[in-house]
Amino acid sequence: MQSLKNSPSPLKRPRLTPQPPPTPPNPQTLTTNKPSKWTPLNLTQSELSLPLTFPTGQTFRWKQTGPLQYTGPVGPHLISLKHLQNGDVCYHIHTSPSEPAAKSALLDFLNMGISLGELWEGFSASDCRFAELAKYLAGARVLRQDPVECLLQFLCSSNNNIARITKMVDFLASLGSHLGKVEGFEFHEFPSLERLSLVSEVELRNAGFGYRAKYITGTVDVLQSKHGGGAEWLLSLRKLDLQEAIDALCTLPGVGPKVAACIALFSLDQHHAIPVDTHVWKIATRYLLPELAGARLTPKLCSRVAEAFVSKYGKYAGWAQTLLFIAELPSQKAILPSDFCAMEENKSAKTKER
Template identity: 40%
Template sequence: MTTPVPEEQDLSRLTWHSFPCPASELSLDVNLACGQSFRWHASTVAMEPRPSSTPVSKHFASAHDDDDDASGSHGDFDSGASAVCAWTGVVGCFLVSLCRRCEERIQWSVHRPHDADVAEVQSVILDYLALSVNLTALYKQWSDADENFRKVASSFPGIRILRQDPVETLFSFICSSNNHISRISGMVQKLCALYGTYLATVDGRDFYRFPTVDALCAKGVEAKLRDAGFGYRAQYIAASARVLAEERKPEFLSTLRNEAYTDAHSELIRLPGVGPKVADCVCLMALDKHDVVPVDTHVYQVALRDYIPSLAARSKTLTPSLMATIGDFFRKLYGPYAGWAHSVLFSAELRKFGGGKKQASPRRKAAAVSHDQPRAQTASLATSSSSSTERKSAGDGRGVRRKAAAAPPSTRQPRAKRSCRQ
């Protein structure tokens, strides 16, 4: 692949747009860093205040009206702006940045392509964030149904499931087997750098489109990925790509969105390197199976302690039968969006395990200026525990889980609500 000429993007000089989205409906800090997706990068955007005599442009004013207008402004947000945390990532075919600088709206900008239609980009972002789902109503429903959920809901607002591309989700979660979030993110970035199409450089980080299935099944992929540190996962990535390219239709994974969960799950576990847990994660996070509850040892312990203590008499290990029992229990308790509720409980449970050394996170400095609600412990929704089916390698991953659990809870205090029109 030809080495691209870097095209550095200055976040502070982009054209920004916005749409209504209360903080109770979306926490960027949690949802873009908790292990659903592995390619979002946080950076601090310094915004120099405009002199008070500088008039506000028509475009800027309309970007903060109360409708869904996608008009934008160049450069600074308003006279009170100083710095915000911007998250940059690839959504569909667009390289975008997202941020929240007030309680009521999400700001966004597109880097590539230059001539992207604003309405189309915003539509893709809204779909990716699954904002058609009323999370506030779901939190109330889950709180009414479960006292345990009610106790943690106020501390973990805005946690939802992203609606991601099935191909990217599948191969990202193949990388997640017996792994931790920072290493998964590194692997996915390497995969994109090796086989994806370069888009631009933002805050010193190169961004690429996710590789196509054809690119991942090309000759020599497995060997190259092994050299890049993917280990046994290299074989599964190449083999699954080969099955999809040679034995399935091009849009096969996307068509699984229209299939029943059992059928979609059965198709996924036929792919090399995909076990029940990875298949459940793909179903929940990419295939619109909102009631799927990926069960790992953390979820098992929560179920055993708070909901179904009788599980202890059945088995001391997490068997497929136990996984089914736990999943059915939470589906009955929480309803059609049980998988979403599970992600909130998961985040709350990981936060309880905090208290060790602080993790050295590249997002910490950027996230410190975020206007989201207090963050849940940043940890993977998918990687705290992998079943033996997914691992297929030495070790049981307990060391990985201990490392993820050792991070302390956030100490940042809630910020006072701020209006976009300040």
């Protein structure tokens, strides 16, 4: 997972190259519901916590559109999710070619074939610290995103902060079909590789992408050259072993092992992928591999960290690592009890002394 550094001051709005307006969806193919029509998703907060899932670095396309409410596109569907007072989750379809298809796509996107409660029960049995964190951070799910969309988002995230990543992803998304506007936010279906292939490196640089512009255009070109299509090639990686999928992703411009692990975990069903960045390295040296504290992170040690997580948590280690990563974010540390944080600091100090 990428290192997410919030900028202390607002960034200047990037100068955008004028683009032809995206083709709006055909109104005859859309269903539009009244804002009051919310439908229960039959999910408790322990299975899906929206604040612990959407603004924590997995995706940069969902926006907070109300108290405990988030809105985003899932393919051609524009959907809002919110928590009721009892914590249960409900959904509202703003626009969609088909309501049944929208719900099916949403459940797939939320990885609802996997029981978070059962996973966390197993993690808690093997790790008392995880069990303690789970009391306060229940419901942090791993999403199952479209691989093309996920790949291009994480190309934007390289050595970047949340504000700039979001601006870049919004720019790319604006090239797709317009889905609607909710609480001042404009939403679009993510553009196809064919549409993205029409965008030049210069246009992306003018839009503030910097050196990432060449990685995006280069990756789109490589995907376009794949036999059967780049989207189909990416989907085929779901059937490979993790290392094979990582190696395949690393053939794309700008994709290294860390970015590849993010894409594998968040879109390719590689549930034991471990994106090792400085945050995950600190977690590993504090709790799993204290003997490596003070060492410099190398590719070899990245592999060792990933192996340690899998050894500890099993074939869904990526889901456990996601919670441990979220627990380190300042926004989430604030909701942990002060005595728990103090105990953590004492343990960390003792580890450093040893």
